Amino acid sequence: MTQPVLEVENLATHFFTRDGVVKAVDGVSFKVGAGEVLGIVGESGSGKSVTGFSIMGLIDPPGRVVSGSIRLAGEEIVARDDEAMRKVRGKHLAMIFQDPMMTLNPVLRIDTQMIEAVLAHDKVSEQAARERCIEALSMVGIPSPAERLVAYPHQFSGGMRQRVAIATALLHRPKLIIADEPTTALDVTIQSQILAEVQKLCAETGTAMVWITHDLSVVAGLADRIAVMYAGRIVEEGNVSQVLDVPRHPYTRGLIGSVPSANPLGARLKQIPGSTPSLGRLPKGCSFEPRCASASEACRAAKPDATDYPDGSRVACFNPYSLARAS
Amino acid sequence: MSDVVATPRAKGEFARFVDRFLEDRVAVFGLGLITLIVLLAVFAPLIAPQNPYDLAKVDIMDSRQPPGSKSMDGFTMWLGSDGVGRDLWSGILYGLRISLMVGLLSGLIAATIGLCIGLIAAYFGGRIENVIMRIVDLQLSLPSVLVALILVALLGKGVDKIIIALIVVQWAYYARTVRGSALVERRKEYVEAARSLGLSHTRTMLKHILPNCLAPVIVIATVQTAHAISLEATLSFLGVGLPQTEPSLGVLISNGFQYMLSGKYWISFFPGVALLLTIVGINLVGDRLRDVLNPRLEK
Numbered sequence: 001m002t003q004p005v006l007e008v009e010n011l012a013t014h015f016f017t018r019d020g021v022v023k024a025v026d027g028v029s030f031k032v033g034a035g036e037v038l039g040i041v042g043e044s045g046s047g048k049s050v051t052g053f054s055i056m057g058l059i060d061p062p063g064r065v066v067s068g069s070i071r072l073a074g075e076e077i078v079a080r081d082d083e084a085m086r087k088v089r090g091k092h093l094a095m096i097f098q099d100p101m102m103t104l105n106p107v108l109r110i111d112t113q114m115i116e117a118v119l120a121h122d123k124v125s126e127q128a129a130r131e132r133c134i135e136a137l138s139m140v141g142i143p144s145p146a147e148r149l150v151a152y153p154h155q156f157s158g159g160m161r162q163r164v165a166i167a168t169a170l171l172h173r174p175k176l177i178i179a180d181e182p183t184t185a186l187d188v189t190i191q192s193q194i195l196a197e198v199q200k201l202c203a204e205t206g207t208a209m210v211w212i213t214h215d216l217s218v219v220a221g222l223a224d225r226i227a228v229m230y231a232g233r234i235v236e237e238g239n240v241s242q243v244l245d246v247p248r249h250p251y252t253r254g255l256i257g258s259v260p261s262a263n264p265l266g267a268r269l270k271q272i273p274g275s276t277p278s279l280g281r282l283p284k285g286c287s288f289e290p291r292c293a294s295a296s297e298a299c300r301a302a303k304p305d306a307t308d309y310p311d312g313s314r315v316a317c318f319n320p321y322s323l324a325r326a327s
Numbered sequence: 328m329s330d331v332v333a334t335p336r337a338k339g340e341f342a343r344f345v346d347r348f349l350e351d352r353v354a355v356f357g358l359g360l361i362t363l364i365v366l367l368a369v370f371a372p373l374i375a376p377q378n379p380y381d382l383a384k385v386d387i388m389d390s391r392q393p394p395g396s397k398s399m400d401g402f403t404m405w406l407g408s409d410g411v412g413r414d415l416w417s418g419i420l421y422g423l424r425i426s427l428m429v430g431l432l433s434g435l436i437a438a439t440i441g442l443c444i445g446l447i448a449a450y451f452g453g454r455i456e457n458v459i460m461r462i463v464d465l466q467l468s469l470p471s472v473l474v475a476l477i478l479v480a481l482l483g484k485g486v487d488k489i490i491i492a493l494i495v496v497q498w499a500y501y502a503r504t505v506r507g508s509a510l511v512e513r514r515k516e517y518v519e520a521a522r523s524l525g526l527s528h529t530r531t532m533l534k535h536i537l538p539n540c541l542a543p544v545i546v547i548a549t550v551q552t553a554h555a556i557s558l559e560a561t562l563s564f565l566g567v568g569l570p571q572t573e574p575s576l577g578v579l580i581s582n583g584f585q586y587m588l589s590g591k592y593w594i595s596f597f598p599g600v601a602l603l604l605t606i607v608g609i610n611l612v613g614d615r616l617r618d619v620l621n622p623r624l625e626k
Contacts, residue, residue, distance in 0.1 A: 013597070102516035104520070165520070321421060
């Protein structure tokens with residue numbers, strides 16, 4: 001069995017605020033293999049983005065990774081100091097952000113920003129760096145890349161800017177790219193173009209990807225595996241078809257049920273009752289228990305551990321739906 | 328820029344900036360005024376009929392002559408002469424050199440120091456920021472004339488000491504301004520993106536945050552330069568500034584003050600007008616820069 005690109009084990013990232021400890025990520029484990037796309041889905045505030053930032057080592061105070069391990073190609077990166085981590089960031093680990101309008105520095109030309117990214121890790125001439133940037137831009141489907149390279153960010157449309165951001169992330173052929181809702185700010189046609197582009201690039205370069213989103217339809221088309229997060233924990237993980245077709249966790253079912261297209265036209269949209277609990281004051285038992293239709297006494301008493309299923313899924317629930325019930 | 332690739336849009340931006348600046352006639356007047364004053368100061372040795380530093384050229388018989396009188400050397404002293412017989416027009420030209428030099432040099436160094444400190448405060452935050460900003464607050468709570476007076480009293484006379492005193496008085500303004508805008512920039516995603524590319528803190532600060540904070544700094548710089556020039560004049564007027572051998576505008580004004588009551592107004596008056604015009608010119612340009620560089624005031 002080949003070694004996974006990324007192994008996250010029992011990761012916990014807490015924020016020590018004045019109002020107490022906010023457990024944004026609390027015991028998250030998953031693996032991503034080479035060329036694999038893992039989709040992390042969940043509501044706002046479920047800890048998806050914090051998980052991504054924890055992997056990048058970009059958690060700012062008052063937040064801190066309190067425990068757990070993150071291994072990139074077998075190497076532990078959690079305890080690394082800032083300088084050592086800086087050498088990994090951008091080189092082996094890259095990130096694509098949500099809002100392409102904000103991720104490029106408005107006062108610097110594209111070439112300045114991209115060449116800088118190349119030179120941060122490789123000692124090459126500026127000319128060589130420029131050629132690599134042009135190559136990366138053409139890889140993500142930007143027409144006449146040499147001309148576009150000397151433009152300013154405001155001369156690009158949103159979709160084009162996101163392509164530039166992806167090209168920048170690809171400059172060093174990283175082992176892993178973390179994409180934090182990169183298509184949320186784009187319109188649907190551009191979104192599907194970018195998704196197709198990314199899928200192709202991952203397959204070509206063998207880059208693993210963690211795709212953070214709240215859009216189930218995006219994950220359905222893009223990801224190989226999917227992890228559903230709720231209140232800082234992964235409640236269900238498995239192959240995309242497995243999780244989306246026969247969800248075992250009540251929360252996953254609720255999420256899928258909330259997608260408008262699944263409902264008959266004109267019918268009242270389904271929603272999960274209640275709202276996400278405050279991460280500073282989670283219940284003692286299962287975090288989802290107050291909103292769960294199949295909650296029992298056991299759910300109130302303790303947090304459920306993840307159980308492995310023979311089909312490769314992992315579900316953290318005392319009363320999971322059986323495959324028969326889910327139809 | 329090292330590369331020669333044409334960037335038509337970038338030039339367009341700058342041309343637009345120039346156009347917008349020139350829309351305001353008052354600002355154009357201010358800019359013209361400053362340009363004229365700077366040219367006069369730079370070419371003072373060529374323009375001035377007399378070198379006021381050269382004691383051999385200065386004749387005591389010329390002292391306190393009213394404007395328009397002939398000097399012993401035969402040239403007309405259009406602005407009169409001072410108590411030791413120096414031609415005032417020449418004195419003002421040479422005085423402008425010193426005043427402008429002191430103002431610009433202290434402003435430049437103070438800006439550099441203030442920018443670095445303000446950036447560090449905004450970027451790292453937490454305790455570093457608290458310590459730096461409390462020092463800034465302390466500094467700004469004291470009147471600048473008082474601080475400068477104490478410093479000059481401690482350091483002694485001389486151009487270099489005046490410049491040091493002016494730097495100490497000014498850096499906090501720059502630090503506070505830069506911190507304010509850097510705090511906003513710091514939270515923007517492109518900073519996170521720059522860090523996620525593996526750029527060092529220094530590079531992120533200087534290359535990504537700083538250029539985005541420069542607009543307010545340019546405005547502050549013009550106002551502060553004018554402030555430094557007038558502060559230097561104040562110190563010199565009070566007698567703790569520049570020595571008589573290096574007469575700035577303030578020294579000239581101070582020299583003439585004792586003759587004011589005897590009706591020999593010109594010895595203080597003309598250097599005063601020169602100082603006034605310089606500061607008004609700089610402030611007019613600064614006001615316009617503020618309007619043009621502020622995106623919120625855009626029509």
